[in-house]
Amino acid sequence: MTTTALPLATERTRHRSGQVRAEAIAAYVLSAPAMFCLLGILILPTLATVVLSFTDWQFGAPTLRWIGLDNYAHLAADRVFWKSLGNTVLYVAVVVPVSVGLGLGVALLIEAGSSGRAFYRAAYFLPVTATLIAMATVWEIMLHPSIGLINVIVDALGLPKQNWLKHPDWALFALAGIGIWQALGLNMVLLLAGLKSIPRDLYEAAAIDGADGPWTRFVTVTLPMLGPALSFVLIISAIRSFQVFDTVAVLTEGGPNKATEVLLYTMYQEGFSFFRAGYGAAITVVFLAFVLLLTLVKARIAEKRVHYS
C-alpha cells in the first residue's frame, strides 16, 4: 500500500514544487524592471559612495587608491567636520520642534476657525511652493543690516540691530528662521489632514465624559489621535532639515568663520570645490547614517507607540 502511495505523493510534491518555481520566476521577471531602476538609481550609487569613501579618489582623476579607513580617521580629527556636524544637529534641533509646534498650532487654529480657512491654508502653504533659492535672496534683503525689514522691526521694538547673516552667533539662527518659515506650511497641511481624520464623535464622547476643556480635550483626544500624522511630520521635517543646503550656499557659504557650516555644504565643498571626492563620500556616508537612524526611529515609533486603529 505504502509502496504505491509513496511515488504518487512525491510526484505530486514535485509537480507542486515545479509550480512554485514557475511562480517565483514569474515574480522575478515581473519585478525586474523596477528592481533594475532601483538598483541603478539608488542602490548602486549608494554602494559606490560607500566604496569611494575608502579611497583617495580626486574628482576627475584617472586613478584611485584604496586607503581603508583613512578618510574616516581624517574626519574624526577634522575640526571643520565636527563644527559642521554640530551646526547641523543644532539647526535640526531648532527647526524641527519649532516648525512642527507652530505647524500644529496653525493647523489647530485653522481647524477651529469658522471662516477664511482656505485663505489661511494657502497663505501658510505658499513658502512650500516657492523656490527656496529665490526666496533666500528675498530673505537676504529682509535680513540686510541697514535696509532690511527685520532690523527695522527690531529697531522699532527698541532691540539692538544685528547683521544677522554675518554675525557668528546669529547666522545659524537666521538660517533656522528661514528653514522654519519654509517647513511650517507643509507641516501645517499634513497635520491639518491628520486633524480632519479624527472622528467627530470622539470629541463628542469626550465632551460627555467630561474631557471638554481645551487642554484636556487636546491631550485626551487630539494628540493621541494625531500620533501617526505627528510622528510622520516629525521624521520628515527632521530628515528635510538635516538636508539643509540651499540657504547656506546662497546666503552665507558656511560663514562667518564656519558658523553656518553644515554637513551637506561641507560635503559639497570637499567633493566639488576641493575635488576630494573620497573625503566627500565619507561625509556623505556619515550623513546617510543619520538619515537611516531617523528612519529606523520612525519605523520603531510606528510599530510601538502610535496607534493605528
Place this chain on the structure above:
Amino acid sequence: MIPAPNAFQSGVSVRSVSKSFGQTRVLSEVSLEVGPREFLTLLGPSGCGKSTLLRIIAGLDHADEGSIALGNQAVDGLLPRERDVAMVFQSYALYPYMTVAENIGLPLLMRRTRSWQRLPLIRRLHPVARAAAGTITRDVRRAAEALQIEAFLDRKPGQLSGGQRQRVALARAMVRNPRVFLMDEPLSNLDAKLRVAARAEIAELHRRSGVACIYVTHDQVEAMTMSDRVALMMGGEVLQVAPPAEIYDRPAELRVAEFIGSPKINILPSTVRSDGGVDVPGGVLAIRSGLPANTAVSVGVRPEHCDVADGGIRGTVRHRENLGSDLFVHVETVGEHRIIARAAPEIIDSVPPGATVSLRPRPDRALLFDRAGRRL
C-alpha cells in the same frame, strides 16, 4: 425599601423644541416627557430628527427654540458634562489608543480628579490622585463585570469584536450614575443574532440601574421589545407617544400604523355604506363606523387580522412567504390592491400562486382612518 439616588428626580422634559439646519427644519415644536425610570424609544425612519433630538438633550447640539430639563432642572445653557448624561454612540466612539479599562474609567477620572492631578508623575504620587485611581479601578471592574468584559480590560478596542466593543461602550456609560442614558442606535452595527441578545441585556441593565433611558432606533423590533413607551417621530414631529402594544393596536394616525408592523398593515381605500358597513375593494366589511354614508375612509387591517376563509374579499394569490412559523399570502383584489394575510403554514398547498382565495378581515380589529390620516 431604600430608594435609589435618582428615585425622586423626574426624568427628562422636552418642551417645544425646534431646530433647523440652514433651510431644513429637522425638529418642529417637539414636546416629550420621560419618566424617572422610564425606557423611552425614539423611533422613526432615518432623517426624522430623532438623533438630533437626542443630541440636543445631550447638549451636543443646541435647539433654536424650546428647552430641555433633566430632573426638574433646565439645562439649556449647560455643557454636556454639566448635564450629567451618559451616551452610547452608534460608532461606540471608543478611544482607540486607550485600553478598555481606561476607556471605561475616563468619565470617572475626569470627574474625580483635577487636571493637574492627572499629570504623569503626580498621578502616581499625589495621595488624592492615588485614592481616586483606587476607586476608579474598583468601579471600572464592577462595570466590566456587569457586562462580562473583565477579561478584556487590558486590551485595546482594536483587538475586540464588534459585540465586545459595544459592551465597552455600554460599560463606559454605566460606570457612573448619570441622570439619563442616551443611546444612539447602539445595536445597528451588530449582526442579527448578537442584536437579539443585546436587546434583552440592555433592557435588563436599564431595569437594574433605575435611570431614565432614551433610546434612538429605526428598528421597530427594538422599539417594541425594549421600551416602556415608544415615541414615533416623522418629519421632525412626534406623531404618537404610547406603550408598544398601544402604538401597535391603536395607532393615532395612518403614518404610525404604516410604520409599525411587519409585514406592513394593509390599507384599503373604502367608502361607508348606508347600512353602516364599509365597502372595500372586492367586498364589504361589517364595521359599525357610525359615519354618514358615502364618507371616504381608509381601512387598515394587519395581516394577522385577516384570515384566509370563505365568504370574504375575493382575490388572486400572487406570492407566498413561508417563515416556518407563519405563512404570508399576498393577494391581489379588485383594482390591483394587494392584501397580505397571515395564515398557518399548513395551508400552503391550498393557496398556490394564481389560485382564487377569499380573505376575511376581522371587523373588530380593523382600523379606520379619515382622509387626513387620523384614526376614527
